Amino acid sequence: MTDDVRRSRTAFFWVGVFIPAAILLVTVAVIAAWLPELPDPIATHWGSSGVDGFGPKWATIALPLGVGGGTVTLLALIGALGYRMPQSSTKQPVQAWGPTSRFLGGMSLGLALFISYLELVTTGLQRGLADAAQAPDIGWWMPTGFALLITGTALGWFLQPRSPERVGVAEASVASITFNRVERAAWFGTAKMARGAVVVLVGATLLMLVLSVVVFAQDAGGGWILLGTTVLLLVLIATMLVFRVRANAAGLRVRSLLGWPNTGIPLDRIEKIEVVQIAPMAEFGGWGWRISPDGRRGVVLRAGEALQVTDSRGKVFVVTVDDAVEAASVLESLRQRAQVRPRREADTEEQ
Numbered sequence: 001m002t003d004d005v006r007r008s009r010t011a012f013f014w015v016g017v018f019i020p021a022a023i024l025l026v027t028v029a030v031i032a033a034w035l036p037e038l039p040d041p042i043a044t045h046w047g048s049s050g051v052d053g054f055g056p057k058w059a060t061i062a063l064p065l066g067v068g069g070g071t072v073t074l075l076a077l078i079g080a081l082g083y084r085m086p087q088s089s090t091k092q093p094v095q096a097w098g099p100t101s102r103f104l105g106g107m108s109l110g111l112a113l114f115i116s117y118l119e120l121v122t123t124g125l126q127r128g129l130a131d132a133a134q135a136p137d138i139g140w141w142m143p144t145g146f147a148l149l150i151t152g153t154a155l156g157w158f159l160q161p162r163s164p165e166r167v168g169v170a171e172a173s174v175a176s177i178t179f180n181r182v183e184r185a186a187w188f189g190t191a192k193m194a195r196g197a198v199v200v201l202v203g204a205t206l207l208m209l210v211l212s213v214v215v216f217a218q219d220a221g222g223g224w225i226l227l228g229t230t231v232l233l234l235v236l237i238a239t240m241l242v243f244r245v246r247a248n249a250a251g252l253r254v255r256s257l258l259g260w261p262n263t264g265i266p267l268d269r270i271e272k273i274e275v276v277q278i279a280p281m282a283e284f285g286g287w288g289w290r291i292s293p294d295g296r297r298g299v300v301l302r303a304g305e306a307l308q309v310t311d312s313r314g315k316v317f318v319v320t321v322d323d324a325v326e327a328a329s330v331l332e333s334l335r336q337r338a339q340v341r342p343r344r345e346a347d348t349e350e351q
Contacts (some may be wrong), residue, residue, distance in 0.1 A: 004161075008102070009080065011160040016105030017076045020112030024068045027116040031060050031123050038123065043132035051133050060123045068115040070207050072108050078200050078281075079104040100285045106156025114149040121145075186248035187330040191321040193241050194302035197280075197287040201237050208233060240288035243299050245307075245321050247331040249338075252309055254299050254319050261289045263299075265311055272310040273332045275324045279303055307331075 038057050045053025079101035121141045126132055208230040242257040251267040280300045284290035291297045298318035300306075307324040309331070310316050321327065 007161055012079055012101055012105040013076075015156045015159050016079060016108040017072060020072045020108045021069070023112045023116050024064045024072070027064045027068075027119055028061055031064070031119060034123060034127055035060075037127040039126060039129050039132040041132060042126060043122070043135045046135075046138050050137060051135050054132060060119060064115055064119050067207075067211060068112060070210065071111050071115075074200075074203055074207055075104045075108040075111075077203070078286075079108075100281050102157060102160045103153075105160055106153040109156035110149045110151070110153030113152040114145050117145050117148050184249070185330050185334060186246065187327045188247075189245040189321045189323060189327060191243040191245055191254070191299055191301050191319055193287055197302065198241070201287070205230060205233055205237065236288075240299075240301070243301070243319070245319055245327065247327050247334070249334055252307075252317075252331060254317075261299075263317065265309055265317060267331075267334055267338050269311045269313075270309055270331070270335050271312050273328050273335065274308040274310075275328050276306050276308045276318065277304060278306040278318060278320055280320075 035057055038060070040057050041054040042057050042060060043051040043053070044055040044059055045051070047053075118141075122135075122138055125138065126135045129135060209227075212227040212230055239256045239258045239260055244253075244255050244257065246253045246255075249267060250264075251270060252265045253263070255262045278284075278300060280287050280290070280303055283296075284292045284298075284300045287301055289298070290300045296308075296316040296318060298306075298308075298316075298320075300318065300320055302320050304320065305322065305324045306318045306320040307327050308316060308318045
């Protein structure tokens with residue numbers, strides 16, 4: 001680990017973990033001191049006509065501890081451990097640090113401020129009330145909360161040093177395979193999401209599920225919307241877990257085990273074939289079917305070796321798969337043979 005990466009990681013933990021955790025703990029301490037002054041049950045949800053949801057007093061402590069603490073923990077795990085996700089056991093780990101972790105650190109700070117502010121406001125407005133239904137509307141307080149979210153995220157970003165450049169990894173050479181014109185060649189492989197990435201995504205889904213339960217307890221309509229989002233997230237994760245990769249005379253085909261996403265690049269449109277080293281978080285901001293800031297797209301399921309193909313339009317597609325060198329060699333051989341065949345036919349016609 002370089003000094004730049006070490007400084008970035010240290011700043012990330014301060015901005016994205018320690019400070020947000022301290023903010024949430026202070027919030028919990030303040031609310032705990034207010035508990036004797038609060039009505040029971042306490043107002044937990046406001047609609048267009050005022051208070052329309054109630055819950056036990058302990059919910060005012062559970063939200064910053066559970067949802068706030070869970071969110072900070074999840075973002076910390078993604079930001080700090082995302083670059084250590086397992087890859088091919090025969091390859092050296094890809095060590096990297098990028099703007100994604102810097103952004104996650106800032107987001108953690110912004111969310112901690114947002115959650116703490118809302119809990120302090122909604123709880124403070126009910127101090128001394130005999131009936132929580134008498135609590136005033138909180139609509140005027142919400143813009144300040146969102147301003148804190150945006151400002152806190154931006155502040156967290158600038159409090160961290162600029163993300164260090166990832167040390168480039170030399171691309172593996174792609175050698176073609178010699179075979180005669182009547183032989184057929186094909187390569188088949190499977191791209192699987194790294195176990196660590198699955199754990200992170202499942203953790204995010206569980207957090208969404210917890211939020212759904214909390215919202216259900218306050219407002220059934222909102223709960224159904226959030227639950228539907230959680231189900232959609234589960235479906236999307238399922239489509240990204242395993243992909244079948246095929247390289248043959250038709251070109252490159254990368255297809256999810258569930259049938260979608262399904263990407264194909266015809267052989268006659270392939271201009272360049274490479275084997276590269278990929279760091280998902282640093283270059284693509286996560287795992288799955290991704291688009292990177294530099295315009296590359298592809299199936300990025302783990303760190304390490306990947307097959308990279310550039311088509312005739314200049315678009316780049318990558319897929320992280322074991323034995324990428326062999327896949328690239330087969331595809332390059334087929335591409336070269338396809339280029340030679342038209343030239344031979346043209347020479348025959350001229351004769």
